[in-house]
Amino acid sequence: MLAAWGYFVLGLALLALGGDSIVKGAAGLAQRIGASPFVAGLLLIAFGTSLPELAVNARAIWIGAQDLALGNAVGSNIVNLGLTLGAAALAAPLLVRVRLLSPLLVLLALATLALIAFGLDGVVGRGEGVALLLLFVAMLGFLLARAPREAQDVREGVIAYAQTHATLWMNLLRFAVAAALLYYGAKYVVQGAPVIGAQWGLSPLLTGLLPVAIGTALPEVAAAIAAARRGQGDMVVGHVIGSSLFNLLVVVGGMAAFRPLPLPGSFVRLELPAAIAFVLVLYPMLRGDLRVSRNEGAVLLAAFAGWIALELLMLS
Template sequence: MLDAWGLFVLGLVLLALGGDTLVKGVSGLAQKLGVTPFTAGLLLMAFGTSLPELFVNAAALLHGQPELALGNAVGSNLVNLGLTLPLAAMAGAVVVRLRLLLPLLLVLIAGSLLLMVFGLDGTINRLEGGLLLVGFVVVVVRVVVMGRGEAAGVRDGVDAYAATRTVTWLNLLRLLIGAVLLGYGARDVVAAMLQLAPSLGLTPLMAGLLPVAIGTALPEVAAAIVAARRGQGDMVLGHVIGSSVFNLLVVVGGMAVIAPLALPASFVKLELPAAIALAIVLVPMLRGDARVSRGEAAVLLLAFAGWLVLELAWLQ
């Protein structure tokens, strides 16, 4: 048991290190190829932090555990909105200046609703998965186009986030090291959880929803708290919303394209509605004073705690 927990923690550390290394490599190579720092930063800010979840889900599929992968994908969204964001806002008020984040949040809500509709028959088929992937491509194009209209001060902040060395050999090395660390980390996390889940009374689905989703989010929580303390609210919310959109459209959509994906009844009745509710609560916060205060963060935390209680009750 202790060995399995040790393997789980080691896997989380490798995932955190690998994700950061790979993101730097991708950013450096993209800028070397002519992508502007702003565009590179915008895409990395929005989708780069999903790499650990992506590798974990790939490892879960290789182990024949699609339910664990599905649980991690949707559970990560709940953790992003209900834990990462409010903890960061508790550390320092999250002020948002990047205007494209509200439309991206609305995409997250619409995508979650669409996934619920697709899942009414209990399955996400290949066509539906393909539609989710196409939706992601449209979102990326839209994000890049909308980003061009952002204020100069906002663009400077994103440029600074993407700043990294653009030496080709160094970034290729970063890609290699990052991919290796992510691969081993994902393997360890999945292998450990398959050992731990039965003793914890968790199905593979619940293991993905709870310990794996929360565990893989811990580095993001720490990074979000640091960013909030530095007044980088756009980075905090960009990571939270962008990562959630990526998980929903690319991870779930990609799994369904590989093989039709069984969607448990609880996803339509509990997990997806909970994720939608958390996202909807966030809308007026961004439309009002464009900030997430400590009081609003407390509301999100309470909502997340309520979901946890319902989830644990569902286990009984």
Template structure:
């Protein structure tokens, strides 16, 4: 299992490097094609950090292991809301100014509830997957329209995130490098996680839910800590909420469109309600003093640790 652990950790490193490269390339190419830095930044802040999870899940799905992909998609959401936000807020309180974040958080709760309803019969059908994908398209359209109403300071912060060279050759090289890094990173993470999960007595579902979801969240935790230190609470929240929406609407929805997905009863009873519980705890923090304090970050992190302990206690 030692070799598998090394493969898993190296895969995580490649995913982090590949994700950074593809985000820069996407931003540069989008601006070269005429998108403003603000529009490019808005989409990258919201959904750019989901790319490592996407390629991991695509790899798992391609080798006939959708259970790991499903576990990773849902586990990543809980890790986003509990681990990433908790650690970032402990590092430095998160000031939130963007008006879009609270409505997006409500949308995340609605999307999670919809998945629970879809899964009451034990699976997510192709039609239900299509509904989730349409929900994502609607969310992007609303985001682009609503973003124009943000205050100048928030718009400038988002635009600064997207600033990168727009040269065609450079960005095509970035895409090629990112493709190689993401391919091998996803391959080694999935293959390593399956061996590690078997060694620990975990099913593929639980391996995706815990080690893969937590592992793929670690680069985002590091980025969130740096952003929190710079006072960019909007960036941290935007990454977390946008990535969680992408996981639910695009990854789960896309898998269901390609092939109806079995949704374990435990997800309907435990994991998805846990994700909604984190949203319900977070919402009053954003609607109150518009900041997530160190105490609130500590609570989120403690809640996440409690969820991990519960999952291990119910090892399946």
């Protein structure tokens, strides 16, 4: 058991280091091949923080632990919306100026509803997985088409986020080191997590949903709190919504497109509706005064704690 915890904690540390490094390297490489700093920054804000979860899920799928990957993908969305966003807003109110985020939040709710509908028969088929992937492509097109309409100060903030002064060889080195860190981090997490889950009486699905999803999110929570204190509310909320869309459309959609994906009835009845509930709570915050206050952050954290308590209660 001690060895499993050692692998799990080491894996989380490597994922945190790899996720940070690969975002910086990708920003530099994207600009080197001709992408504008604004486009590079926008994509990194939306999807950059998903890479540690993607690495864990890819490793889990590779060794046949599909339940662990599914639990992590869905659990990460609830953790993003409840824990990460709630903790960041509690640290400092989040001012949200990017107009794209509200329609993307609506898309997240609709995509979650689509997944519930797909899973009513107990399985997400290959055609339905392809539909989720195509929705992701359409979302990218919408994102890139609408992004130039953002206010100048918003554009400047995104450009500053993606700015890197490193040379080509330095960005390539960053990317290579990050890839190695993500590979071994994912390997150790997937090696240790099932042992820990079994010790706690958790199925592989719930192991991915709770300890893995929460564990892989902790570095992102710390980064979100730091960004909130710097006044980067757009970055925090963009990370949360973009990462959640990536998990749902690319990770779950990709798994189903590769092989029909069994979707447990509990996910249709509880976990996916819980994710929609968080979206419904968050949407009026973004559409109202364009900020997530400390009190609203406390509401999100309380809702997240309530979800954890409900999950544990259902185990007993």
